[in-house]
Amino acid sequence: MAVKAAVRTKVRLDPDRIIAAGLELAARPGVSAISVRELGTMLGADPTAIYRHFRSKDDLMRALLDHILAGSLAEVDAGAPWDERLRQLAERTLVWAARYPAIAVESVVLTTHGPGELGAVELMLDAFREAGLSDDEIVRHYALLASHSLSGAAGIARARAEAPGEEDAWLDEPLIADPRRYPMIARYGARLSELRDVDLLMRGVEMITESARRAAASR
Amino acid sequence: MAVKAAVRTKVRLDPDRIIAAGLELAARPGVSAISVRELGTMLGADPTAIYRHFRSKDDLMRALLDHILAGSLAEVDAGAPWDERLRQLAERTLVWAARYPAIAVESVVLTTHGPGELGAVELMLDAFREAGLSDDEIVRHYALLASHSLSGAAGIARARAEAPGEEDAWLDEPLIADPRRYPMIARYGARLSELRDVDLLMRGVEMITESARRAAASR
DNA sequence: GCAGCGTTGTCAACGCTGTTGACACAGTTG
DNA sequence: CAACTGTGTCAACAGCGTTGACAACGCTGC
Numbered sequence: 001m002a003v004k005a006a007v008r009t010k011v012r013l014d015p016d017r018i019i020a021a022g023l024e025l026a027a028r029p030g031v032s033a034i035s036v037r038e039l040g041t042m043l044g045a046d047p048t049a050i051y052r053h054f055r056s057k058d059d060l061m062r063a064l065l066d067h068i069l070a071g072s073l074a075e076v077d078a079g080a081p082w083d084e085r086l087r088q089l090a091e092r093t094l095v096w097a098a099r100y101p102a103i104a105v106e107s108v109v110l111t112t113h114g115p116g117e118l119g120a121v122e123l124m125l126d127a128f129r130e131a132g133l134s135d136d137e138i139v140r141h142y143a144l145l146a147s148h149s150l151s152g153a154a155g156i157a158r159a160r161a162e163a164p165g166e167e168d169a170w171l172d173e174p175l176i177a178d179p180r181r182y183p184m185i186a187r188y189g190a191r192l193s194e195l196r197d198v199d200l201l202m203r204g205v206e207m208i209t210e211s212a213r214r215a216a217a218s219r
Numbered sequence: 220m221a222v223k224a225a226v227r228t229k230v231r232l233d234p235d236r237i238i239a240a241g242l243e244l245a246a247r248p249g250v251s252a253i254s255v256r257e258l259g260t261m262l263g264a265d266p267t268a269i270y271r272h273f274r275s276k277d278d279l280m281r282a283l284l285d286h287i288l289a290g291s292l293a294e295v296d297a298g299a300p301w302d303e304r305l306r307q308l309a310e311r312t313l314v315w316a317a318r319y320p321a322i323a324v325e326s327v328v329l330t331t332h333g334p335g336e337l338g339a340v341e342l343m344l345d346a347f348r349e350a351g352l353s354d355d356e357i358v359r360h361y362a363l364l365a366s367h368s369l370s371g372a373a374g375i376a377r378a379r380a381e382a383p384g385e386e387d388a389w390l391d392e393p394l395i396a397d398p399r400r401y402p403m404i405a406r407y408g409a410r411l412s413e414l415r416d417v418d419l420l421m422r423g424v425e426m427i428t429e430s431a432r433r434a435a436a437s438r
Numbered sequence: 439g440c441a442g443c444g445t446t447g448t449c450a451a452c453g454c455t456g457t458t459g460a461c462a463c464a465g466t467t468g
Numbered sequence: 469c470a471a472c473t474g475t476g477t478c479a480a481c482a483g484c485g486t487t488g489a490c491a492a493c494g495c496t497g498c
Contacts, residue, residue, distance in 0.1 A: 012493095013446080036485065046448050048486080053446090057485060108327060108370060109377055111391065118396050118404060125403035139410045143389055144423050151327065151370030158328050170362055172330065177337050184344035185337060191358045204363050207430050232475080255456065265477050267457080272475090276456060 011044045015053045015063070018043065022064050026102035032161035034061070034102050058110075064103045066114030068096045073119045082127035083209045089123060090149045090205045094198050097153035104157035107150045121146070131209075132216035141212050148208065152201040159197060170195040230263045234272045234282070237262065241283050245321035251380035253280070253321050281331045283322045287315045289335030292342065301346035302428045308342060309368045309424045313417050316372035323376035326369045340365070350428075351435035360431050367427065371420040378416060389414040 021043050025034055036057055040047025054060040072092035076085055097104035111117070124145055128138045159167055174193045179186035240262050244253055255276055259266025273279040291311035295304055316323035330336070343364055347357045378386055393412045398405035 011447085035483080037483085048449085049447050051486075105328075108373055109324075113392075113394075118394070118401055121394065122396075122401045122403050125407055129403065135407070135410065139407050139414060140419065140422060142407075143411065143414055143419050144426070147371070147374060147389075147419075148367070148423070151374065152366070154327055155366060155370065170366075173332075175332075175337075175340065177341075182337050182341045184341050184348065188344055188354070188358050188361075191354060192362065195358060195362055200359065200362050200366075203359060204367070207363070207426060210430070211426050230476085252455095254454085256454090267478085268476050270457075 013043065013045055013049055013053060018050055018053055018060070019063055019067055022060065022103070023067065023100060026064070026100040029164035030161075031102050032105065032158075034064075061103065061106050062110055062112045062114065064100075065107055065110055066112035066116035068100060068103060068116070069093070069112065069120050070114075070116030072096050073116060073123065076123065082130040083213070085123060086127050086145065086209055087202070087205060089120060090145070091198075091202060093120075093149050093153055094156055094201060097157045098160050098198075101157035101161035104153045105161060106154070107157070108154045128212055131212045132219065133212055134215075134219065137212070137215050141208060141215075145205065145208050148201070148204050152197075152204070156197050156201070168196045168198060169193060170197040170200050232262060232264055232268055232272060237269055237272055237279070238282055238286055241279065241322070242286065242319060245283070245319040248383035249380075250321050251324070251377075253283075277329075280322065280325050281329055281333065283319075284326055284329055285331035285333030285335040287319060287322060287335070288312070288331065288339050289333075291315050292335060292338045295342065301349040302432070304342060305346050305364065305428055306421070306424060308339060309364070310417075310421060312339075312368050312372055313375055313420060316376045317379050317417075320376035320380035323372045324380060325373070326376070327373045347431055350431045351438065352431055353434075353438065356431070356434050360427060360434075364424065364427050367420070367423050371416075371423070375416050375420070387415045387417060388412060389416040389419050 018039070021039060022034060025031060025039055025042055034057075036050055037047040040050055043049075050060065054063065072089060072095075075092045076088045078085070080088065097107065121142070124142045125138060128141045133141060159169075159172060163172065171192055175185050175189045177185045177189070237258070240258055241253060244250060244258055244261055253276075255269055256266040259269055262268075269279065273282065291308060291314075294311045295307045297304070299307065316326065340361070343361045344357060347360045352360060378388075378391060382391065390411055394404050394408045396404045396408070
């Protein structure tokens, strides 16, 4: 019996174990996409067993992304002022995305409808309300910040996935062009290569919060 | 001879014909991704013949995206003031992306290095220089606008691809959430559904040009 | 304790994808 | 006319997500 138990242990799966393995797989350097087969063998089970716990791979990816969002959300200091809360949420999202590229690349294309996403939305809406915006401005600023953060996360993830090194450049390859046709590119190409992606996107976040501040002031 | 010519006509392919077919395929409602096989049969040739003209599907997609960028660029009024030029370029890009969803969905992940992209970059850099920004601010504003436009285009494309109707809502499905846990979502959910994606992204563009104006003024 | 039943892991297979190599024909060049 | 280069065709490979049939597990009711 003991022997049988030891030998026969078919690994028992559950959503949490699958999500944990998915995160681990997504964090592996060089892995730019999660495949059901690889995830299954990594769990020591038949790949198709995953379908007992998630309707589809899309469903699984949604769960993984929501996990990331929930993690980012949990690290935000709820006592901080509204603009600082937004800054923290965006930055944590970008950092988590860089850590799990294979998940974040899909973030432009996915809406999770999970607690992580809902919580993040709630936080952003609440922050802009605290900023003193009108109802219309609240939803517009939120939507802009949300799409900026998520697509930024996807962009960062892509860069990390295809260049597993310590690349944080916004541009993967320097822009080279004929100086006579493209004088501005020739002139600023070097400076463009110096841009760091996270810094750049955080500037975008500040641009949005700044816009909110000014909209609130002129009411 | 004439008969032989008429009967034997194995369709003769070239990059331009393939690109034209790719655009047509990408514009078909319900087509959210281009497949080599479908493109080949649409051309009346063996799908693998495409590989005689493009190294890989990635190569082809780059050419298609660059075609879109070149088209957007060509419609910009070169005589207009700098902020208007930027507005036009961004808007045209979004419109073209909505027309060819299957191509634009990949735009976040692709860098074409073709004339379309280079021209668009040149235009943006030049516009921000005309605005009177410092060198650092030029590259930052350009980078922000570029990633905003391209990822925005990808987002719009996705929405159009999966809902071939006349959807221009920023949110595909209304957000529904427990009002006690997520009071802000409950309160603003309806308003969020009213957001139109192109309008929203153009607001982002204006936010960036506005930031440029202010940075130029304080020099 | 045992029968029954729903849950879950396994396996083979389907249809799709991008891509490659061998082959054959066309058109041009020497 | 020969040779060579370019291009279209065909079969095939490896990978993907997904499904259905089957079998073993573990819990529920008697």
